[in-house]
Amino acid sequence: MRRSAIVLGAGMVGVSVSLHLRRRRWDVVLVDRQGPGEGASFGNGGLIQREAVYPHAFPRAAAELRRIARNRAIDVAYHPLALPGFVSPLLRYWWHSAPERYLRAVQGHARLIATCLDEHLALARDAGAAGLLRPIGWMRLYDRASALEAALRQAEAARRDFGVNYAGLDARALAVAEPHLMIEKAGAIHWTDPFSVSDPYALTLAYARLFTASGGVIATGDAATLQRGAAGWRVQTADGPVEAATTVVALGIASARATRRFGYAPPLFGKRGYHRHYRLRGNAVLNRPVLDTDSGFLLAPMRGGIRLTTGVEFARPDAPPTPVQLDRAEPVARRLLPLSDRTDATPWMGVRPCTPDMLPIIGKAPGEDGLWCAFGHAHQGLTLGPTTGRLVAEMMTGEAPFLDPAPYRPDRF
Numbered sequence: 068m069r070r071s072a073i074v075l076g077a078g079m080v081g082v083s084v085s086l087h088l089r090r091r092r093w094d095v096v097l098v099d100r101q102g103p104g105e106g107a108s109f110g111n112g113g114l115i116q117r118e119a120v121y122p123h124a125f126p127r128a129a130a131e132l133r134r135i136a137r138n139r140a141i142d143v144a145y146h147p148l149a150l151p152g153f154v155s156p157l158l159r160y161w162w163h164s165a166p167e168r169y170l171r172a173v174q175g176h177a178r179l180i181a182t183c184l185d186e187h188l189a190l191a192r193d194a195g196a197a198g199l200l201r202p203i204g205w206m207r208l209y210d211r212a213s214a215l216e217a218a219l220r221q222a223e224a225a226r227r228d229f230g231v232n233y234a235g236l237d238a239r240a241l242a243v244a245e246p247h248l249m250i251e252k253a254g255a256i257h258w259t260d261p262f263s264v265s266d267p268y269a270l271t272l273a274y275a276r277l278f279t280a281s282g283g284v285i286a287t288g289d290a291a292t293l294q295r296g297a298a299g300w301r302v303q304t305a306d307g308p309v310e311a312a313t314t315v316v317a318l319g320i321a322s323a324r325a326t327r328r329f330g331y332a333p334p335l336f337g338k339r340g341y342h343r344h345y346r347l348r349g350n351a352v353l354n355r356p357v358l359d360t361d362s363g364f365l366l367a368p369m370r371g372g373i374r375l376t377t378g379v380e381f382a383r384p385d386a387p388p389t390p391v392q393l394d395r396a397e398p399v400a401r402r403l404l405p406l407s408d409r410t411d412a413t414p415w416m417g418v419r420p421c422t423p424d425m426l427p428i429i430g431k432a433p434g435e436d437g438l439w440c441a442f443g444h445a446h447q448g449l450t451l452g453p454t455t456g457r458l459v460a461e462m463m464t465g466e467a468p469f470l471d472p473a474p475y476r477p478d479r480f
């Protein structure tokens with residue numbers, strides 16, 4: 068019973084934790100109230116972001132804050148009535164985004180990001196899913212030459228400090244790389260390291276299948292039934308109660324609700340995002356994902372069509388979807404690319420699980436024996452799932468972790 072775990076949440080993070088524990092011959096039951104990969108891991112932008120060494124900071128320029136406050140932007144929107152619930156985490160987010168503190172977040176984030184491609188490849192090859200990881204990178208498009216130049220300077224700093232690779236493209240090179248863009252841009256930064264996943268849901272499912280093929284068990288159940296049991300922990304599932312010595316909470320945005328019952332209440336907050344798919348007209352192609360910097364949406368070629376994903380929406384946790392950003396982005400996207408019909412009946416919505424200091428929460432929960440945390444991966448949970456999975460498994464088994472887990476320790480909150 069000692070080497071046994073209940074993993075709560077079968078998103079990219081929970082599936083990866085389960086796989087890594089199973090590889091160390093632990094008895095693992097992965098519990099979710101839905102099928103694997105049906106939360107935020109289902110419909111994201113599909114980028115394995117080796118370049119994302121700088122986590123998303125809270126904007127601090129007054130002009131930027133005024134723009135967001137008007138609540139008409141494509142990249143950020145909010146429900147005014149939800150704002151009181153966000154005051155505390157957003158103030159803390161703003162505080163951690165001050166230049167000297169942000170530096171700490173960058174160091175912690177960059178160290179996690181550094182091995183994301185290798186960690187995915189190690190799982191994807193065994194899962195027969197390496198074909199989903201397209202080594203084509205992605206591009207950030209710029210309208211203004213001055214913005215492109217500033218971004219190139221930051222990209223060069225990222226290359227120097229963190230070893231990420233990119234190519235700068237002027238208008239002509241961009242037109243050659245993406246011949247069906249219909250608007251002339253000042254240029255682009257092509258981040259050349261990242262993988263673009265053609266179907267993020269399929270990737271999570273492939274890892275989940277590898278987990279069951281190696282003897283792991285997936286069960287349907289609600290994390291709200293987690294309680295202390297004779298062996299350590301117990302949860303109710305559709306197949307009856309399951310007991311294990313340890314529990315890993317990997318419930319994405321629902322994680323804090325689960326840990327709060329056991330005395331640990333991290334300041335997790337959600338940034339919602341949406342997607343919708345489109346067909347392209349005629350023979351048009353999009354060779355790789357492109358992010359329109361000035362508008363703040365991503366267009367990514369996927370199995371299901373061209374996936375348009377939006378930036379951030381702040382809303383109450385149970386508020387119904389309000390995909391206004393998709394509606395704002397669509398006409399801009401149609402001017403950029405020859406999009407034809409939508410292919411989904413309704414937009415998809417997911418929630419990014421965020422922390423005020425921009426770092427995930429990975430490690431042993433304070434105060435409770437055998438309760439582990441693996442959540443708070445914000446904008447990069449698809450990227451970091453396998454990295455976190457390995458780190459958690461190494462800590463739980465008492466191996467030397469492959470990187471210092473101190474910056475992510477739960478008791479910092």
Ligand SMILES: Cc1cc2nc3c(=O)[nH]c(=O)nc-3n(C[C@H](O)[C@H](O)[C@H](O)COP(=O)(O)OP(=O)(O)OC[C@H]3O[C@@H](n4cnc5c(N)ncnc54)[C@H](O)[C@@H]3O)c2cc1C
Nearest residue numbers: 078080100106107108111112114290319340447448449450
């Ligand atoms: C629009 C958008 C675009 C994004 N693009 C990218 C990207 O390009 N690259 C990237 O790296 N990241 C991206 N992200 C972020 C990424 O999707 C998330 O960080 C990641 O999916 C989080 O994974 P997770 O396993 O922690 O959570 P989830 O995938 O949300 O999994 C949590 C699981 O917990 C289960 N659960 C919840 N409550 C309970 C309960 N009570 N009982 C049982 N089970 C429960 C859910 O059913 C779910 O399966 C994007 C997110 C959004 C919204």
